Amino acid sequence: MSRAETTEDAPETAMIRVKNLTKVHHSDGTDVHAIRGIDLVVHSGEFVAVMGPSGSGKSTVLHLLAGLVPATGGEIWLRGRRLGGLSEAERAVLRRRHVGVVFQFFNLISNMTVADNVELPALLAGAGPKQARSRREYLLDELGLTDRADAPPTRLSGGQQQRVALARALANEPSLLLADEPTGNLDSTNTRDVIRLLEKVHDQGQTILLVTHDVRVASAADRVISLFDGMIVDDAAVSPASGAASSIGSILDL
Amino acid sequence: MRSLLLAPITGAANRTALINRQRRHLINLMRGLTEPAAERDNPIAVLLVEGARSHLQAGLDWLQRCQEEPA
Ligand SMILES: Nc1ncnc2c1ncn2[C@@H]1O[C@H](COP(=O)(O)OP(=O)(O)OP(=O)(O)O)[C@@H](O)[C@H]1O
Numbered sequence A: 001m002s003r004a005e006t007t008e009d010a011p012e013t014a015m016i017r018v019k020n021l022t023k024v025h026h027s028d029g030t031d032v033h034a035i036r037g038i039d040l041v042v043h044s045g046e047f048v049a050v051m052g053p054s055g056s057g058k059s060t061v062l063h064l065l066a067g068l069v070p071a072t073g074g075e076i077w078l079r080g081r082r083l084g085g086l087s088e089a090e091r092a093v094l095r096r097r098h099v100g101v102v103f104q105f106f107n108l109i110s111n112m113t114v115a116d117n118v119e120l121p122a123l124l125a126g127a128g129p130k131q132a133r134s135r136r137e138y139l140l141d142e143l144g145l146t147d148r149a150d151a152p153p154t155r156l157s158g159g160q161q162q163r164v165a166l167a168r169a170l171a172n173e174p175s176l177l178l179a180d181e182p183t184g185n186l187d188s189t190n191t192r193d194v195i196r197l198l199e200k201v202h203d204q205g206q207t208i209l210l211v212t213h214d215v216r217v218a219s220a221a222d223r224v225i226s227l228f229d230g231m232i233v234d235d236a237a238v239s240p241a242s243g244a245a246s247s248i249g250s251i252l253d254l
Numbered sequence B: 001m002r003s004l005l006l007a008p009i010t011g012a013a014n015r016t017a018l019i020n021r022q023r024r025h026l027i028n029l030m031r032g033l034t035e036p037a038a039e040r041d042n043p044i045a046v047l048l049v050e051g052a053r054s055h056l057q058a059g060l061d062w063l064q065r066c067q068e069e070p071a
């Protein structure tokens, strides 16, 4: 089979297609092989959770998929567009229109209000002010943040900032949501609110790829991918366990 | 779980397979608990699910530590 076509834009329906992806970080004269040959297809509408120990390459994969750092080897297609074939500016446009990103460390704009932080991506993507505002009101309400709308992010707790970052990533109804531990700083109640919102947008067709250590978040996904040492070591569909051994009584040994 | 502790004797590939199987199992158990979502209004049921959730989370965290151990 010819591989010549792999450098073209792919005429297909996959939201994400990754072929033999590698990433080497260079720091202080040493090479860190963070990603060591990953193949992956994520279809439109899928909800995929990525798990793995610290340093296994989860954030690096997310940054590569967002087109924020260049791959060392291999190829990534987003919605059929090959990232390596796009200019920096074209990648920025693709991201603004089609990708929402929640970073592990939020990156909120500190001299803007929470409301403006959430509305900005929609406005940048060309939404009208009215539309941006109603989407923002909806998202902040879903995440229990309505009363913090006029505060600057610096006056919010870590967990609140994390939820603002999620609202911001969903503001322009992106084709693809990429989120790095979106419940990492949240208590049980706030985690539940985030999962409910993720399930809601997923039901509406949102494609989601998120990094998590949380069993509830992972169990809400369609599929869980496990990374270890820069490689995928497991890729499994989630399906509810049933039967006597899966009852609460048996899990808790009651 | 005991088979996981014995896995070093039988090799790393086997250990990865055991960890994968156990991880899938814990996640599917969690999905089985949240799927019905029927008794959201029953505080006792909510507490029981919360207890089961923390057991499953501990299992997952432990598996990750097993993974990080050199083979
Ligand atoms: N900018 C960088 N420069 C040099 N090395 C890096 C850089 N970013 C990541 N690394 C290294 O690449 C490897 C993968 O890092 P990555 O941040 O992707 O891990 P992770 O799975 O997200 O971990 P965590 O669960 O702690 O967030 C690690 O060894 C890390 O030290």
Ligand SMILES: [Mg+2]
Pocket: A058, A059, A060, A104, A180
């Ligand atoms: Mg990370």
